[in-house]
Every structure is written in C-alpha cells, then in structure tokens.
Amino acid sequence: MATSDAERIGANLRRLRKGQGMSLDVLAGRSGLSKSFLSRVERGERHLDRRSHLDALAGALSVSLSDIIGQPFPSHGRTQDLAHAAVPALRRVLHAASIGYVFPDVQPLPIGELTESARTLWDARRRCDYVTVARMLPRLLEGLHVHVARGEDTAAALRLLVEVSSAAAFSLRALGYADLAWTAAEHCHNAAVTLGDPFAVGFADFTRAQASALGPGFEGALRLAENAADELRPHLSGDAEDERVYGTLLLTAAWAAAATRNYDQVATYVAEAGEMGERTGDADPTGDRWQTYFGPSNTGIWQMSIAVETGEGGKVTELAEGVDLSVIDSKSRRAAYWTELGRGLAQENGRENEAADALLRADHVAPQRTRGNPMVRATVDTMLDRVTQRAAGRKLSTLASRMDSPK
Secondary structure, three states: OOHHHHHHHHHHHHHHHHHHOHHHHHHHHOOOOOOOHHHHOOOOOOOOOOOHHHHHHHHHHHHOOHHHHHOOOOOOOHHHHHHHHHHHHHHHHHHHOOOOOOOOOOOOOHHHHHHHHHHHHHHHHOOOOOOHHHHHHHHHHHHHHHHHHHHOOOOHHHHHHHHHHHHHHHHHHHHOHHHEEEEEEEEHHHHHHHHOOOHHHHHHHHHHHHHHHHOOOOHHHHHHHHHHHHHHHHOOOOHHHHHHHHHHHHHHHHHHHHOOOHHHHHHHHHHHHHHHHHOOOOOOOOOOOOOOOOHHHHHHHHHHHHHHHHOOOHHHHHHHHHHHHHHOOHHHHHHHHHHHHHHHOOOOOOOOOHHHHHHHHHHOHHHHOOOOOHHHHHHHHHHHHOOOOOHHHHHHHHHHHHHOOOO
C-alpha cells in the first residue's frame, strides 16, 4: 500500500525526534503542541497543514522544515520530471560560484544579449515554467559571473545577477530544493551588496527571507525581513518602485510573524503595508522593476495567507473580494490567491466543496506550483478525512490523484 503524505511526514518526525533521544513529552514542551496531537501526527493520523505547527516542530528539533516535510516531492508528470532533470547542472554552477570559480572556459554573451535572456527567464518564472527557468539558469549565471570577474559591464552584470539569482531561488524553492534555494538567495544577496544599491539589497533580503522559510525556518525569515525593512526605511524617498520593495518586506515580516505565532506583530506590519499599498497603487507589470507585484491587490493575497496561518480562515472570502486579479500579471500570485482561498475555506466544516473548487482553480492556473505545495497536499488530505461520498469528496479525489496521494 502506498504511503500517504501524513504517514511519511509522521515517520520523518518520529525519526528526527528519536534520533535526538527526545521523548514526546519534551517535544510537546518545546513546540507548544500537545503530546496527543504529536502522537497522532507521528502515526500518520493527523496532518500538519499549518506552517506555524511545522515551524514550531522544526525549531524544537533544530532542523529545517524540509527535513520534516521530506522535500523535494515526487514528480507529477513529464513536465516536473524535466524540471527536476535540469537541476543538477544548476547545482554545479551554484556550488562552483560559491567557492569563487570564475568559469575560465566560458565565453559569455554580450551584456545586451544576457539582458534579453534574463527577461525571457523572468517571464518564464512569472508563468511558473520551471523547465525553461531551470534550463536557462546555468549558462546565464556562468556568463554573468564571468562579466563580473573580468570587470566588464560590472554594474549591469551585478544587477542582472540579483534578478537571475532571485529567480533561481524562488524556482528552486517551488521545486522543493530548500538548500539550493538558500544558496541561490545568498548569491543574490552577495551581488546586491557588491552593487551597493540599498533597494537591490532589500529585494535580495526578501528573496533570502522566502528561501529561509523552508531552511532555517520562519523565525529566520522574520528576522531577515524585519532587519531589511529597518535598513531600507531611511532610504525611502517617495519612489514607488523602491516603496514596493519595502512594502513587500513588511508583508513578509507579517507572514513570518503569523507562522511563528508572534501574532501581536502581524497587525502592525499589515497596517503599514496597507498604507504603503494605497500610496503606490497596484504595480504596472511593465514598470515593476523587481517584479514584487506589490499593491492593494497583492497585499490582499498576503492577508489571505496570513489569515489562514492565524486560524482565521473564515476571513478569506471577505479578503478575496478586495483582490483584483486582473492587475496581477503572475500565474504564481494568481495561484496563491486560489490556494489561500481554498485553504481558508477548508478550515470551516461544511465548506469543503467550495474549498475544492478553489484548489482546483489553483491547479488549473499553475499546476507546477500547486501540486508540489506541501500546504495544499496537507489541506486536501485533511478534507478527505472529513468527507467521503459527498460531491466535495469527488472533487478532492481528483485533486488527490493529481498530487500522487493514495487516498
């Protein structure tokens, strides 16, 4: 019989706990979760469908979230297979660049052609086309590192390295490679610091905070986002593009605060981000320099995610009404809207049918992003435990089959 996600995660948790000689009582005390709940999780009878629970356990065991979840997830068809197959070449380049290797045999394209390639890469990431992204990244990164090492078009190459390394980090994170995502995020940060642009550094810290969530954890993401926002605040001068970087850091801090159960900080960051969003308005995709999509609509999607993390899923429907998806030119963010709507609805008994509809919409918009999302998988399994013969059960069974769930 196939092993369910809940059973696999439960087995990982039990292995990590016993490997440290830790009792369930001690783990319960350190994580703030009940012993009975943890016992059921380890037996595969309860699902970890809240980031706050995962983060609490990762912190208690001093491991990464990916150690508990067991990423990367199995592939979900030929497209994902191709994306995963392209990762080893990217790993080689990221590791080589980490030790200062300058790729002496590489003859890079002129900076203008690399710029065009970077735009193509960025568009592929916006469409969640991880195959194209993973295949393009190695040569792009090699070429840009060579330009910097030779002192050729240094400022332009460094700026492109910030953008390209960020695209690498987010794509690797979506594919489940937490450690590689962090390595790419560090490359992004190093390039930004060398460039000397405080808002490039702020964008790189946003990238690091997102990569940190599945690695060092949400506590690390919170510290990164808070510190980066503090560093950027004195540099704000009314430029809308710069304010979008700052606003995105505020939303990241609010999201991480919710996941780490620092609920008193959430409202403060969300309120400031909301005020900033009202000033900047929704971003024009053609002029959104760092592609943060920051504005009132994307802020609404972040608030939906935060509501789910704080256990207030009932708020997502109202929050969703304030989101204008037509201004968000990103399949990833559109899928996030439907994902968080589905997860929020799933927190309310009797709304499984609506939740399944929303999650199926997310899967339609960006299957590559949705099917490998551990929170979606846990939500589907949780609802499947609650429903059997109803219509929602049939829809959930469709979702489960797409995600390789045995249920």
